[in-house]
Amino acid sequence: MNKTDALIIGAGPTGLFTAHQLKLIGLNCEIVDNLDKIGGQCIELYPDKPIYDIPAVPECTGGELTNNLINQIKPFNIKFHLSERVDEVKKEGDNWIVKTNNGTTFQTPNVIIAGGVGSFEPRKFPVKECEKLENKSVLYSIKDKSIFKGKTVTIFGGGDSALDWAVELSKNSKVNLVHRREDFRGAQATVDKVHELAKDGKINLYTKYQMSSIKGDDQLESIDIKNDDKETKTLNSDYALGFFGLIMQLGPIANWGLNIDKKTIEVDTEKFETNQKGIYAVGDICSYPGKLKLILSGFHEGALAARACFKLARPNEKYRFEFTTSSKTIKDRLGVKGD
Amino acid sequence: MFSHTCPIFLHNYIIIMAKITYVTHDNQVHTVEVQNGLTVMEGAVQNDIPGIDADCGGGMACATCHVYVKDDWFDKVTPKEDGEEDMLDMAFEPKKNSRLSCQIIISDELDGLTVNIPSKQS
Numbered sequence: 001m002n003k004t005d006a007l008i009i010g011a012g013p014t015g016l017f018t019a020h021q022l023k024l025i026g027l028n029c030e031i032v033d034n035l036d037k038i039g040g041q042c043i044e045l046y047p048d049k050p051i052y053d054i055p056a057v058p059e060c061t062g063g064e065l066t067n068n069l070i071n072q073i074k075p076f077n078i079k080f081h082l083s084e085r086v087d088e089v090k091k092e093g094d095n096w097i098v099k100t101n102n103g104t105t106f107q108t109p110n111v112i113i114a115g116g117v118g119s120f121e122p123r124k125f126p127v128k129e130c131e132k133l134e135n136k137s138v139l140y141s142i143k144d145k146s147i148f149k150g151k152t153v154t155i156f157g158g159g160d161s162a163l164d165w166a167v168e169l170s171k172n173s174k175v176n177l178v179h180r181r182e183d184f185r186g187a188q189a190t191v192d193k194v195h196e197l198a199k200d201g202k203i204n205l206y207t208k209y210q211m212s213s214i215k216g217d218d219q220l221e222s223i224d225i226k227n228d229d230k231e232t233k234t235l236n237s238d239y240a241l242g243f244f245g246l247i248m249q250l251g252p253i254a255n256w257g258l259n260i261d262k263k264t265i266e267v268d269t270e271k272f273e274t275n276q277k278g279i280y281a282v283g284d285i286c287s288y289p290g291k292l293k294l295i296l297s298g299f300h301e302g303a304l305a306a307r308a309c310f311k312l313a314r315p316n317e318k319y320r321f322e323f324t325t326s327s328k329t330i331k332d333r334l335g336v337k338g339d
Numbered sequence: 340m341f342s343h344t345c346p347i348f349l350h351n352y353i354i355i356m357a358k359i360t361y362v363t364h365d366n367q368v369h370t371v372e373v374q375n376g377l378t379v380m381e382g383a384v385q386n387d388i389p390g391i392d393a394d395c396g397g398g399m400a401c402a403t404c405h406v407y408v409k410d411d412w413f414d415k416v417t418p419k420e421d422g423e424e425d426m427l428d429m430a431f432e433p434k435k436n437s438r439l440s441c442q443i444i445i446s447d448e449l450d451g452l453t454v455n456i457p458s459k460q461s
Contacts, residue, residue: 045400117394123461126432158428180433185425210432228435245429247461248394248401263392284396293396 005313006110012040014283015114018302034119039066123244137220157243271308364458380441390456
């Protein structure tokens, strides 16, 4: 059991700055995120896209913003639990007991949800029959590529993941690559490589096609693909791999007894507390009159939620407001020299 | 000039509205008036029309405001910018007439536009 003053769910910009604020006022915290990397939407959706509305930063990319926030919390050695999704939040006395899908548990008086629009999950095939073969012969990520050796693999998608795996698996497997249009959005060098392999007969390329149905009970047998002109082809396959990127799902948060409206959590604007005492929501996932889904709003919300956490984490102490420019205590926490 | 649109007079400003029809996958028809300059996505969200999630809030970063534009309207709506087709790759059951509704900006010319909402956004 990990005991902490506050647990932050979500390692996006808001979660990171909230951690900074908690540590600055002398509380400890840990961060859980379902992604395998720090940065949330900034790193998953727009790592290279420029952002122009971070105060005092005329222009930076999602990746740069994330790196700067990571640098800002470096003095604090905050513990991250990546690739873990919080599944359960339960009240026990004055604390919340939080469990992740990996079995990690936390005991904390404060839970701060900085979860964006929820956790990132792979986008799935629209064909319903794929569900029963999921994680068996219908896959959305690859953990062990050796299982494909000597097999027929049909890959769907037009981005880097689809193309990279098509090239890689074509070495030891029969590969079909299916994409809904002729243009691929992956790196040009990989696109060229795929066309080259297709020319040599190492990859069977089906553009302007999409999955229409699959056959197989315990094991995939074949996949039907269809184009816009309703022409159908049947591809015998041992595996279907879908690489359509990630989508955000509210997921288990919906079961924690919080007031949720249109996938956002209602909070007050003093503490950013939800209808459950000691559970806060900040950033894109919270809603209140006038809410703006901007990164700068998330920073403000996190700063206030952090102060609210103080009361529950240190019930016998009084929080005293201090500036970073003048407080020796804060400077000690940051590890910087005073004047 | 306003023959196809419905002006609303409010505090001395004229707000031009266009009628937009959203048809859900189970054939429920919702016709609403949306202010010119907003997007088809915003029109759906503001009027609580089911089936448009718009997770990223209009940043062309999530493909959860996917709609099908009726053939006779397809050439009239604001054309696709770089990146929209890439996002549509990730949409649920994309077709030839697929668009992201956050990228269609409402104007006089679109008064009467009909879009169909797919059965799911993800």
